[in-house]
Amino acid sequence: MTGRPPTTTLWRPTGPGELALVRESRWRAWPPRLPEQPIFYPVLNEDYAIRIARDWNVKHDGAGFVTRFEVETDFLSRYPVRQAGGESILELWVPAEELDEFNAHISGRIRVVHEFR
Template structure:
């Protein structure tokens, strides 16, 4: 008997340029980091992602988006949860050089769940 593998739900607040690159991937992968972006940081709760997209991305990029996606739980367990502020401000810090491998462990497609302008 084969069961479904366990997944972890993550969210990613993003701006228009990054979202365009995700769309170009067929909603299957995050784009490589820019040189000034050594870490890819998905977040662990939707509320935190909404706050970043709405309050930061809109201000800096004119629009903010929240995506949701699933990652193989066994794989993602290698990244310890980072508390980046208050107790609900939780992120995973994925080194840029590991992003391609991280993308390979995304289960299904990245979904757009909120849009702010």
């Protein structure tokens, strides 16, 4: 019997521009990074994503969104967890050139779970 591989829940704080591109992908993929964005960094906990969306994206973009999505756990093992501050400020750093492969391992759809204006 074969089933879906185990997944890990990730969150991504984002602004309206990036979210529009995710919508264009039918909620299945993250858009390519801009030249000044060498990494894509999903975060490992919802609280951290909320803080970024609410405190940074709203200030800079007028709105902030928190997304939740699932990625195959085995695939994620190639990316070490990075502590970007306090104990709960955890991220994965995905090099921009690996984002297409990362997107291919997303299971299901990317969902908006919080919105701030």
